[in-house]
Amino acid sequence: MxxxxxxxxxxxxxxxxxxxxxxxxxxxxxxxxxxxxxxxxxxxxxxxxxxxxxxxxxxxxxxxxxxxxxxxxxxxxxxxxxxxxxxxxxxxxxxxxxxxxxxxxxxxxxxxxxxxxxxxxxxxxxxxxxxxxxxxxxxxxxxxxxxxxxxxxxxxxxxxxxxxxxxxxxxxxxxxxxxxxxxxxxxxxxxxxxxxxxxxVSRPGEVADKITQEVHFVAGAAKTDFLIEKLAEHRSDAAIVFARTKHGSERLMKTLSKAGYATDSVHGNKSQGQRQRAIDALRGGTIKVLVATDVAARGLDIPDVRFVYNYDLPNVPENYVHRIGRTARAGRDGRAIAFVAPDEMGELKDVEKVLKMEIPIASGRRWDLVPGVDTRKPKRKQPSGRGGGGGGAGGGRRNNDNWGKEQPRGGRGGAPKAHTARAEAKPALEGRWDPTNDGPALEAPKPKGRKSKGQASDQAQGPVGNGGRPQRGPSGAKFAGKPKGRGGKPKGKPNMGGNAKPRRPQA
CATH class of the missing domain: 3.40.50.300 (P-loop containing nucleotide triphosphate hydrolases)
Incomplete structure (x- = not known):
């Protein structure tokens, strides 16, 4: 040695x-x-x-x-x-x-x-x-x-x-x-x-002693303006801003760029070369603000990052610890600043449970203590068409016990329940290779059941009911093509949307 x-x-x-x-x-x-x-x-x-x-x-x-x-x-x-x-x-x-x-x-x-x-x-x-x-x-x-x-x-x-x-x-x-x-x-x-x-050498959920944490209770629509105000207080210092979704982080990066900040983004829709160039730019001082999803919450060792912003709180509470660990590197001091909208109170409580402490309040008041404020998650519409839905800051909360397991079918048509992916809070059953985590996308459970005479396979053609009217498939997707008559097979292929069988990963 x-x-x-x-x-x-x-x-x-x-x-x-x-x-x-x-x-x-x-x-x-x-x-x-x-x-x-x-x-x-x-x-x-x-x-x-x-x-x-x-x-x-x-x-x-x-x-x-x-x-x-x-x-x-x-x-x-x-x-x-x-x-x-x-x-x-x-x-x-x-x-x-x-x-x-x-x-x-x-x-x-x-x-x-x-x-x-x-x-x-x-x-x-x-x-x-x-x-x-x-x-x-x-x-x-x-x-x-x-x-x-x-x-x-x-x-x-x-x-x-x-x-x-x-x-x-x-x-x-x-x-x-x-x-x-x-x-x-x-x-x-x-x-x-x-x-x-x-x-x-540390307890679960423990963070570095030199990281100062704070939380601001900010309405979702006011987060971007508030972030620009906070960044203006330390323009010369490097910062990483964590957003929950790929599209959300890209939009935020473009908004900050228009506001005059030298910035770039790192997320799963970027190629490896683009991601590395953005990281090198922050490390070299070419940019001062890096907007990222949890794909960058680990593996980034940039000693000069003084500020970490949680623009959105993570769906996985442990990821908060990894996010703020991007600051206070190599013995330096760092600040971790979180923005919390009313519908993120559940995530905040989960994070504080992991930390075994309440994060000090820097501005605003806990939403659950403000009369008349609804802290419930807004109901999301069921995804339809290719790729599924899910907008805004991104997606539901995970269930540790059921992750990776086939969910029971329920509801009309026996539609399988969808998971919410952990890495980027996007639907896991998208039928696409996920470039974020280099892992295979999950495949939707195949519907079971006997096929009656004259009825096509659910996956190939879709069932046809009385009068030859096309029915909805296992995900609620309508089958394309006109029926060939009572009991016949419909023409065309179904639009299976996000539940299509995943393609093999591309090189």
Missing amino acids: PRLVEQLKEQGIVDPTPIQIQAIPPALAGRDVMGLAQTGTGKTAAFGLPIMNHLLKVGKKPAPKTVRGLILAPTRELAGQIKDNLTAYSQGTHIKVGLVVGGMSISAQVNRLARGTDLLIATPGRLIDLIERKAVDLSETQFLILDEADQMLDLGFIHALRQIAPLLAAERQTMLFSATMPKHMNELAATYLKNPERVA
Whole structure:
């Protein structure tokens, strides 16, 4: 390990952080490790240095297409940050560090994997694509790292993990790190870790001491003007503004740009190159305001960000902790400012439950204490047509217990109930590849039931009732085409809207 220590000194890393002090010794001893620590506490070195030490001791190079150590991350940004750190630590050694994420050329990734990789950082969706192409061989992989495992659960990557884990070597070392500990985390650990050493340097929901939090109770229609006023108070300081939806963040970015702010956006509709350029612009000072969805809540390590604005509160309360963790990096001070509209009181209460504290009020009055103010969520219309509905600031609240499960059919026509996606608060049953989390979109449950004589398949043509009148399909979508007569098949194909079968992911 002397070469690694020398390289760390060259980067100014001398004293280990608390998570490194606790996690590195059992990792060096070959133990499985389960760690609880916030982002920005040095977790990458905590799992990366022990693996690199082992690889340097063994000395041999990886065979073509093989991987010796696999690190799974939930987002492209986090994966890229891990790759940059491990590449810096391994300077001057023979260790080859690779990165495979969505939004980048898959053919180039296939070519690089063909030469063999010591440490591969990957998002689950792209890795499965490469496995299906037989571009990578995990049978000799002796190390598995699950970083930000709580977000992997949030994004539904447990299904991808079930596909990937059996392909690795049976005798391997597994380490899991997370910033929060939802109830499903112990189930995940019991499945993939053997008698792990548990280390923790923070309580669940704990935030950095140097982050000052405040909340402003602002009507939804007044949020944008209020944000512009707040940004004007510190024009020279870098800030990240979190919005709930992709379209909402893009609209907000354009509004801020028209107001004279140097700004850009990061969300799932942007290509990987566009996202990286926006992040680099904030890091380099070219822009001062980055508008983002939760895709950027982890993996962004920009030391100079002093302000984090929660323009919309997140649907997943734990994401609040990750969002505000983008400030107060590297020992600096930071401020986390939240705007809360009347219909966000439920989200605020959930966040404060995670924090185990009430966020100090900077302006306004708690909406639930104001007579005559309705704090209920407005009822949303059922989605119709391709892609489904869902407008405004974005979407309902998740249900931890039912995420990823097929919902019972109910209502007229046996229509399946729709989930609300966690990452961007958009309908999960959209029949499209989700570029936000590199994971496969969920597929709508197929309607069941016997087909009567003369009745077409629900998915292919749709039922025809008495008099040959077209009926509604399993999602309430009307079937196109005129009926061919009583009991006959209607012509044309149905418009299944957001419940169409998902296409395969594109490279």
